Amino acid sequence: MTEVARRTFLKTSLAAGFALAVRPVAASTIQTDSQGLLAGPVNIGEMPAYRAQPELATQALPTVMVIQEIFGVHEHIQDLCRRLAKQGYLAIAPELYYRQGDPRQFTDTQLLVKELVSKVPDEQVLADLDRTAVWAATHGGDPQRLAVTGFCWGGRITWLYAAHNPKIKASVAWYGRLTGQTSSSNPQHPIDIAAKIKSPVLGLYAGKDQGISLESVEQMRKVLRPQAQPFNIVVYDNASHGFNADYRPSYHPAAAQDGWKMMLDWFKRFGV
Template sequence: MPEAARRTFLQNSLIAGFALAVKPVAASTIQTDSSGLLVGPVNIGEMPAYRAQPAQAAQALPTIIVIQEIFGVHEHIQDLCRRLARQGYLAIAPELYYRQGDPRQFSDTQLLIKELVSKVPDEQVLADLDQTAQWAAAQGGDPQRLAVTGFCWGGRITWLYAAHQPKVKASVAWYGQLTGQASSSNPLHPVDIAQKIKSPVLGLYAGKDQGISLESIEQMRKTLRLQTQYIVVYDDASHGFNADYRPSYHPAAAQDGWKMMLDWFKRFGI
C-alpha cells in the first residue's frame, strides 16, 4: 500500500458504515445503542482499532479481542463490540489489514480476497493481536481475563491465536476455515495446530456452509485433544449466520450462538 494512501486510510479509519462489498445491508441489521458506553476509534501504535466498554468501570474489565471478518472493522464488527460492552466487557477490534489496505473500499468480495486478504501474513496478524492484548491491559483491561472471538476470516485466526498466545483463557471461533492449501501468508491452518491449543475453544459452524465442509469439521474435531474444545454445528444455517446485515443471517442460530458464547466466557471466568 503506498505510504500516502496508508496515511489517508489511518486518518479515515473506522468511520461508521458498512464495507462496499456488503451493500445494500439487510433490514434485519441490528444497531446497538451506545448510551452508557465508552466507544469509538483508538490507535494501538499506528494500528487503528475500535473500542467499546462500559463508561463507568470501577475495576479492571474482562477483555475480549474481536477479530474482524474479511470486510475489516466495519459497522457490524463495531456493533458486536458494543453488544459485548453492554455485557460488561472491554471489547477491542483491531484493523488487522491496515498495512496492506482498506477492505471497506472493495466492492467485489473475490477481488478483495485476491488483492488484499491473501497478502496479509498470519505471523503479522498474531503479532498485532499480541500488541492489542498489551494495549487493553494498559487501558483498564484485566490481563488475567482475556478472551478472543472472531468471525469468518477472524474465526480461522481465533484458532491460530489460541495456539499462539497462552494468556488467552477462552476463545469462540465463528465459522472460520479449518483446512486449506498452505501459502507464504498462511503456512498453517487450524487443523495443523489444533494439538498445540491448551485453552478452551468453542467453534460455531453451519451445516450448509458452502466453503467449510462437514468433513473438515469432523477432521478438526478428531484433532482437538481437550474436553473443553469442541464444535457446535447449526444444521440449517449457512456461512455468516451471525451477520445480521446479510442474507445469510439465521436468527435462531445467531441468537443461540451468541448465548453459547457468553455462557462459554462466563464458564471460564471471563
C-alpha cells in the same frame, strides 16, 4: 499501498458505515447504541482499532478481542463490540489489514480476497493481536480475564491465536476455515495446530456452509479429542456461512442468537 494512501486509511478506516462489498445492507441489521458506553476509534501505535466498554467501570474489565471478518472493522464488527460492552466487557477490534490496504473500499469480495486478504501474513496478524492484548491491559482491561472471538476470516485466526497465546482464557471461533491450501502468508491452518491449542475453544459452524465442509469440521473434532484443552464444536444444521452477520442475507436469527448465548456462557465458564 503508498504512504499517502496508508496515512489516509489510518485516518478514515474506522468511520461509521459498512464495507462497500456488502451493500445493500439488509433490513435485519441490528443497531446497538452506545448509551452508557465509552465507544469509538482508538489507536494501538499506528494500528486503528475500535473499542467499546462500560463508561463508568470502577475496576479492570474482562476483555474480549474481536477479530474481523474479511471486510475489516466495519459497522457490524463495531456493533458486536458494543453488544459485548453492554455485557460488561472491554471489547477491542483491531484493524488487522491496515498495513496492506483498506478492505472497506473494495466493491467485489473476490477481488478483496485476491488483492488484499491473501497478502496479510498470519505471523503479522498474531503479533498485532499480541499488541492489542497489551494495549487492553493498560487501558482498563484485566489481563487475567482475556478472551478472543472471531468471525469468518477471524474465526480461522481465533483458532490460530488460541495456539499462539497461553494467556487467553477462552476462545470462540465463528465459521472459521479449518483446512485448506497453505501459502507463504498462511503456512498452517487450524487443523495443523490443534495439538498446540492453549485455551478452551468453542467452534460455531453452519450445516449449509458452501465453503467449509462438514467433513473438515469432523476432522477437526477428531484431532481435538485427544488434546488436554476442553473444546466444543456446534453445527447449526439449517444455517449458512455468515449466519451471525445480521446485515447480510445469510443471517439466521435462531442460530445467531443461540451462538451468541453459547459464546457468553463459554466465556463465563472459563472465568472471563
